[in-house]
Amino acid sequence: MKAASAQQESLRREAVKLRHQFAQGSRGIFSGVLPASKVTEVIREECEAWRDRVYSPATTLRLFIGQVLGEDRACQDVLSRFLAERTAEGVAAIGLNTGAYCQARQRLPLEVPDRLYREVARALEEKLPKEWSWRSRRVKVFDGTTVSMPDTPQNQNAFPQNSEQQEGLGFPIARLGAVISLGSGAVIGHTVVACEGKGT
Known part of the structure; x- marks a missing residue:
């Protein structure tokens, strides 16, 4: 004890x-x-x-x-x-x-x-002045990017090469997306997925 x-x-x-x-x-x-x-x-x-x-x-x-x-x-x-x-x-x-x-x-x-x-993020949102809202709503934006990572079997399993890459060439690529509060600048939510080409 x-x-x-x-x-x-x-x-x-x-x-x-x-x-x-x-x-x-x-x-x-x-x-x-x-x-x-x-x-x-x-x-x-x-x-x-x-x-x-x-x-x-x-x-x-x-x-x-x-x-x-x-x-x-x-x-x-x-x-x-x-x-x-x-x-x-x-x-x-x-x-x-x-x-x-x-x-x-x-x-x-x-x-x-x-x-x-x-x-x-939640605490920052709660502390924002009401005047920082638009028509009494909190404005959120979405942004995304891609990142490449080392070509390890573990990364290849989680983020397999997309069909646009020639097999055996290139690195695993992940697509990151985030919902961001325009008022606080805090990331409210995010996702990480395998990049499957330009449309993902």
């Missing part, structure tokens, strides 16, 4: 750190829309039981978001900043080998960031 309560407290502390990370600097908008309690709730619901490790789901999520939004997106940079943070807090140092962090990212269920971005 003590291990479970210690894990709960650790999760709560990491959720608070996640919120504080984005409450600073130009990312202050997150401070009012992503409460630590929501991060904790989503992680508890979406993550299977985890061992008490350096890269807990909350820590991994926080580091990964910082990596995506940071100037230097290298795993090594993320770990350097995390080491500096731990040193400043007087916590045991970590090694700078990126393997454990990368494995922790792979263990993090996709549902965690997916639910959290939707929560942020």
